[in-house]
Amino acid sequence: MDVSELIVCPDCDCLQRRVPLPLGGAARCSRCDALLYRSCRNGTQKTLAYTVTALFLFLIANSYPIAGIEVQGNRQAASLYDAVSLLWQEGHIEVAVLVGLTTLITPIIQIGLVLFLLVPLQFNHLVQGVAPVLRILETVRPWSMMEVFFLGVLVSLFKLEQLAHVEVGIALWAFAAMIPILIAVGMTFEPDEIWEKVRMLS
Ligand SMILES: [Zn+2]
Incomplete structure (x- = not known):
């Protein structure tokens, strides 16, 4: 058999x-x-489309400010990276590591690895290291917790609004859009279909 x-x-x-x-x-x-x-025929194509969208949203979410605050005429805008580095400088190392890990590092590892698997397969090229990559994906997935971060930011902004004028940045919208897109990546991602393609190509 x-x-x-x-x-x-x-x-x-x-x-x-x-x-x-x-x-x-x-x-x-x-x-x-x-x-x-x-x-699910063309399931990997759907996953690929969602992942590319997630990558674009990730780039926007990390290139623009999440929020801007105006206090007595002074405007200050902060990106996610600024927030992480500020936490680090203030001595909140654990929080900085946790925020960085769940919102920056894990999503980009996830997006990068899915693309690493699916882009070559899309063009019928055999990929090496499918098993370890799938294992890493399985390990990092629970660490991608952007929805928790997003809720935290919303609560903080709501509270800050009572003290200062808060302007929501484009990055926050990109973040909000990225959450359902990454869920869609997870739902359409079928390791079985990847193995099937690898078997056909090898
Ligand atoms: Zn069973």
């Missing part, structure tokens, strides 16, 4: 044989009903 026809249930480790699915169909574990794989 061809080993590539077999699939292990991610939840109960039950070994099963892969079956061809109708378009839009899903295969579930015969023992515990966990989702095994989906038939």
